[in-house]
Amino acid sequence: KKALGIVLETEGKSPLGLRLTGIGLSASGDNSYFVPEKALRENSGLKSAVFALLTDRETEKIVHDGKHARIALAREGIDFVCDFDTMLAAYLLDPSKARYDLESLIFENLGAELRGSEDAGRRASFLLPLKEVLGEKLKNQEMERLFKDVEMPLSTVLADMEMAGIRVDPDKLQKLSAEFGEKLERLTGEIYELAGMEFNINSPKQLGEVLFEKLSLPVVKKKKSGYSTDAEVLEKLKGAHPIVEKILEYRFLMKMKSTYADGLLSLVDRDTLKVYSNFNQTITATGRISSTEPNLQNIPVKTDIGKKIRGVFVAEKPDHVLLSGDYSQIELRVLAHLSGDEKLIEAFVKGEDIHARTASEVFGIPQEKVTSQLRDRAKAVNFGIIYGISDYGLAQNLGITTGEAREYIESYLNRYPKVRDYIRETINRAKLNGYVTTIFNRRRYIPDINSRNYNLRSFAERVAMNTPIQGSAADIIKVAMVKIYNHFKEMGLKAKMLIQVHDELIFDVPQDELEVVKSIVKSDMETAVPLKVPLVVDFKVGKSWEEIS
DNA sequence: GCATGATGC
DNA sequence: AGCATCATGC
Numbered sequence: 001k002k003a004l005g006i007v008l009e010t011e012g013k014s015p016l017g018l019r020l021t022g023i024g025l026s027a028s029g030d031n032s033y034f035v036p037e038k039a040l041r042e043n044s045g046l047k048s049a050v051f052a053l054l055t056d057r058e059t060e061k062i063v064h065d066g067k068h069a070r071i072a073l074a075r076e077g078i079d080f081v082c083d084f085d086t087m088l089a090a091y092l093l094d095p096s097k098a099r100y101d102l103e104s105l106i107f108e109n110l111g112a113e114l115r116g117s118e119d120a121g122r123r124a125s126f127l128l129p130l131k132e133v134l135g136e137k138l139k140n141q142e143m144e145r146l147f148k149d150v151e152m153p154l155s156t157v158l159a160d161m162e163m164a165g166i167r168v169d170p171d172k173l174q175k176l177s178a179e180f181g182e183k184l185e186r187l188t189g190e191i192y193e194l195a196g197m198e199f200n201i202n203s204p205k206q207l208g209e210v211l212f213e214k215l216s217l218p219v220v221k222k223k224k225s226g227y228s229t230d231a232e233v234l235e236k237l238k239g240a241h242p243i244v245e246k247i248l249e250y251r252f253l254m255k256m257k258s259t260y261a262d263g264l265l266s267l268v269d270r271d272t273l274k275v276y277s278n279f280n281q282t283i284t285a286t287g288r289i290s291s292t293e294p295n296l297q298n299i300p301v302k303t304d305i306g307k308k309i310r311g312v313f314v315a316e317k318p319d320h321v322l323l324s325g326d327y328s329q330i331e332l333r334v335l336a337h338l339s340g341d342e343k344l345i346e347a348f349v350k351g352e353d354i355h356a357r358t359a360s361e362v363f364g365i366p367q368e369k370v371t372s373q374l375r376d377r378a379k380a381v382n383f384g385i386i387y388g389i390s391d392y393g394l395a396q397n398l399g400i401t402t403g404e405a406r407e408y409i410e411s412y413l414n415r416y417p418k419v420r421d422y423i424r425e426t427i428n429r430a431k432l433n434g435y436v437t438t439i440f441n442r443r444r445y446i447p448d449i450n451s452r453n454y455n456l457r458s459f460a461e462r463v464a465m466n467t468p469i470q471g472s473a474a475d476i477i478k479v480a481m482v483k484i485y486n487h488f489k490e491m492g493l494k495a496k497m498l499i500q501v502h503d504e505l506i507f508d509v510p511q512d513e514l515e516v517v518k519s520i521v522k523s524d525m526e527t528a529v530p531l532k533v534p535l536v537v538d539f540k541v542g543k544s545w546e547e548i549s
Numbered sequence: 550g551c552a553t554g555a556t557g558c
Numbered sequence: 559a560g561c562a563t564c565a566t567g568c
């Protein structure tokens with residue numbers, strides 16, 4: 001198979017404004033070429049020859065950032081799928097790097113320094129040797145399957161999600177913005193009145209001076225640069241002065257208005273009435289996907305007012321609906337699988353309420369006698385285990401002493417002994433190898449794991465515990481996404497994957513496809529990766545994201 | 550550019 | 559307490 005390095009020159013914003021301005025090409029044992037967009041436009045023979053090459057199945061296409069290339073070429077009517085993405089390869093080899101630009105990879109792996117002025121043809125000429133180096137490393141580190149079967153095909157899925165976009169109702173957003181604005185104006189006046197002065201409520205510095213100097217409220221927590229005024233502090237001060245509740249409400253509404261109502265409005269495309277998020281595949285150290293402009297992975301859900309924001313995200317057409325499928329307790333199930341703990345596995349096999357079961361174990365009472373307060377505490381312990389438990393963190397979270405927290409943790413680890421073994425082995429492996437791995441052999445280096453600095457080392461140990469769990473959950477949903485995408489394509493369905501929120505997938509589905517789509521999504525998500533416990537997926541259907549939350 | 554504080558899983 | 563992004567102030 002003949003290999004071809006491809007570097008696209010583009011301008012504009014992805015995906016709607018993205019425009020191809022030129023193509024750099026380089027084949028093995030051949031010169032490299034740069035084809036300006038003008039030449040493609042004016043020479044139809046050249047254009048069809050180049051475009052034929054880009055879709056030739058007998059050519060191994062090597063690209064840096066294939067998702068971007070797929071989006072840029074989609075505008076030209078080309079269904080572009082590359083065979084080797086050097087950006088994704090570099091990410092798997094070290095997911096903690098800040099950047100994965102081609103120039104740095106060429107310098108680090110080939111020792112060549114590119115000048116800024118060099119054209120796309122010259123850059124393309126480095127892709128083949130770079131692919132050889134990165135491909136060899138992936139093979140040596142047993143990440144070939146993760147690369148070829150998961151990350152490479154996933155970039156195509158993410159490209160299509162980005163191009164699909166999500167329909168929003170701008171009028172509804174505008175009304176929410178106005179509603180939040182009016183409430184904020186009212187609150188601002190009330191806060192000035194209660195403070196006895198006007199100040200910038202958005203400035204933590206000025207707010208700290210008002211609360212802790214002018215009003216003499218007790219200082220609960222300090223920051224490097226002064227008083228802390230975060231929600232945790234304000235919650236504790238609630239009874240001390242009526243201004244505190246007003247400030248909490250102000251902060252909440254300000255967040256809703258600036259980030260969600262106004263922030264989202266500024267990103268709505270006026271022609272399509274959609275937002276086009278960027279789903280980034282090379283940002284997180286654990287293997288999760290991230291989302292920006294807008295971030296669709298932190299849209300509010302906990303409060304009623306927050307949920308109204310979700311109400312502006314709607315199905316694309318009148319005869320379409322939104323479908324969500326979310327994994328139930330995926331991270332705890334991954335922990336059950338990785339640790340092999342019989343009691344944890346049994347709880348999931350029997351379909352028990354996992355937090356109630358944990359409460360029953362940790363506090364030594366029958367499950368029927370678990371109060372909601374004890375269940376909440378057990379839930380915090382479960383989260384703590386996933387985050388890499390520390391007595392300090394659990395104590396902080398539950399408002400108990402570190403001694404009590406230590407007792408909870410000990411009790412948990414005594415009841416789930418293989419979890420204790422698993423944690424110990426994982427940290428030991430990290431100390432020995434310098435990295436930890438996921439179910440699919442995704443790797444994360446943990447340089448501080450042998451540090452003599454207690455804080456650095458402890459943090460590294462928590463990272464070592466959390467990464468295999470969070471990262472394996474990321475592996476699983478990524479596999480499911482690729483499977484679902486392929487099944488939709490094979491069956492010629494119009495349904496489209498729109499959003500991924502770590503343990504949840506959201507689809508736009510024509511009404512008449514709903515049942516078949518639901519059954520595909522269910523089986524692909526639940527059987528994505530066989531674990532020692534069942535994977536359970538819950539579904540919701542509605543006209544807006546609010547209705548399926 | 551960094552710190553703070555909000556949101557999500 | 560693990561992983562993120564965004565708005566704001568300074």
